[in-house]
Amino acid sequence: MDLDGTLADSMPVMTAATDRFLKELGLERMGGGHHRWAGRTPFDIMGALKEHNGLDIPVQELVERYYKLVDAAYTDQATVMPGGRRLLAAASQRGVFTAVVTSTLRSVAEGFLAHQGLREMVNAVVTVEDIRRGKPDPEPYLLALKISGLRADQALAVEDAPMGARSATGAGLATWIMAPRGAQDFPRIAGVAGFINRLDQLIPCLQG
Template sequence: MFPHPVEAVVFDMDGTLLDTERLYVDAWIDAGRAVGVDIGREFCLAMIGRPMQDCEALMLERFGPDVPLDALVDACGAFVGGASRAGVPLKPGARELVEYLTAMNIPLAVATSSRRPTAEHHLGRSGLLAHFSALVTRDDVARGKPHPESYLLAARALGAPPQRCLAIEDSPTGLRSAVAAGAMTILAPDLIAPSPEERGLCLAVVDGLGEALALLRAHERGRRLAVAAAPG
């Protein structure tokens, strides 16, 4: 199913490796209540996968120039910080998939819309940080997802052409970023179901990272059988 050899793998973080998207949605809603802004769940879903400057622009567009943006962002950060201080849960199958790829000597990176301190904290507390050779955050790019810059930087850091990188994403925004970079992409949806068009952009839509691991194992078995059957 992979059109090119998988030379490297780039993961999204929130909603893909870490079960944080629900935390962020709840934090935005609670922050809105705290400052008197009615932020609905559907609006929160529209912000998933986007860098903060894009989220701020969406809020200004939705709620107008008088929205207490700084207070809203600060309140959200406080809610997230309190909820994640002891660490955040991994998505099911995340550790097994990362450890399998590490054992296969496939270089790994993370491309996230989170800030570097947040990414390092969450991945460090989860025990996954040491597996990644590169970490591309929103502090490292001029243009966040859905622009391809994050994935292009990650591929460059891993020394692999983007077309030979496998991206694993959970959101339509991240999917479009990876596809625009030229990466092969598997989508493991979290809170947002992909549209038919978005399904057509990826190699596969999987029901969790365990299914992604099964696909990669099957691909590796097929590759080894092909090598063994090749004439000497």
């Protein structure tokens, strides 16, 4: 499953960090709306930001500056999405392999899982640092499948954004969309199994 907006209720933290980051750069906004960027790697996002605004700052430095702001608030302020703890506990009890597949940095993902007491219930963490091509490319989920030893038809994915959904469905996974505020704005994507507003709604789908 994805992290930001799916397992972690972290979007307010990410939005605040983004606003502060842009202010420090003298910029007003990213442009394009949430769904344009959600799920993309930070290197893709910063590369586009650099090019669009003619910034004379290396992409790596932009990523590092942004994540200093994220790290300052993420661990203490991001919380677990509704039903997330119950879903992971049920999966662990039934021997179901679980993986977090995220476009963020490993330090952020691992820090969140450890702080929330979830790390022992997650078998693998795939981050942007493990791949060459980020979401919407299927590579992140294909790597998670490889690590798990499962076939695509033996697994499911949970995402909250179109980029992530395309990555998961492209890997052949039946994909559920975490949409607490409804699915009215979500585009139609082949392979999307349905929409949920709590992660523990997926407990009946677990097969150990």
